[in-house]
Amino acid sequence: MNMIKFVKVASSVNDTGVAYYLDWSKMEYIETTATTVILHTLGTGINVSAFDTITITCASGDSLKIADMICQRIGSASQGDLVTVDKDFYGTSITTIIDAVV
Numbered sequence: 001m002n003m004i005k006f007v008k009v010a011s012s013v014n015d016t017g018v019a020y021y022l023d024w025s026k027m028e029y030i031e032t033t034a035t036t037v038i039l040h041t042l043g044t045g046i047n048v049s050a051f052d053t054i055t056i057t058c059a060s061g062d063s064l065k066i067a068d069m070i071c072q073r074i075g076s077a078s079q080g081d082l083v084t085v086d087k088d089f090y091g092t093s094i095t096t097i098i099d100a101v102v
Contacts, residue, residue: 004085005083009096032064037058038054057096059095
């Protein structure tokens with residue numbers, strides 16, 4: 001199983017050390033806006049038929065580059081590799097990483 005780790009950007013002491021681990025085969029699709037990258041994943045909450053999301057907020061204009069980098073890292077990873085996405089994944093562009101379980 002290959003995993004991708006999203007490290008929450010610490011906005012308070014309670015956020016320190018918080019990360020979301022996802023088997024990347026559970027990712028269904030990625031969408032972007034000017035300032036967000038939204039990864040839609042198979043549901044893990046109460047409503048398993050609805051998509052959960054991980055939302056990355058970034059500087060305007062960087063979302064496509066970040067989405068591309070995530071896809072490239074996953075595509076070039078070997079079996080058992082852990083891909084990490086954190087606030088330093090793309091310079092200083094990423095300001096938040098939040099998950100939403102439906």
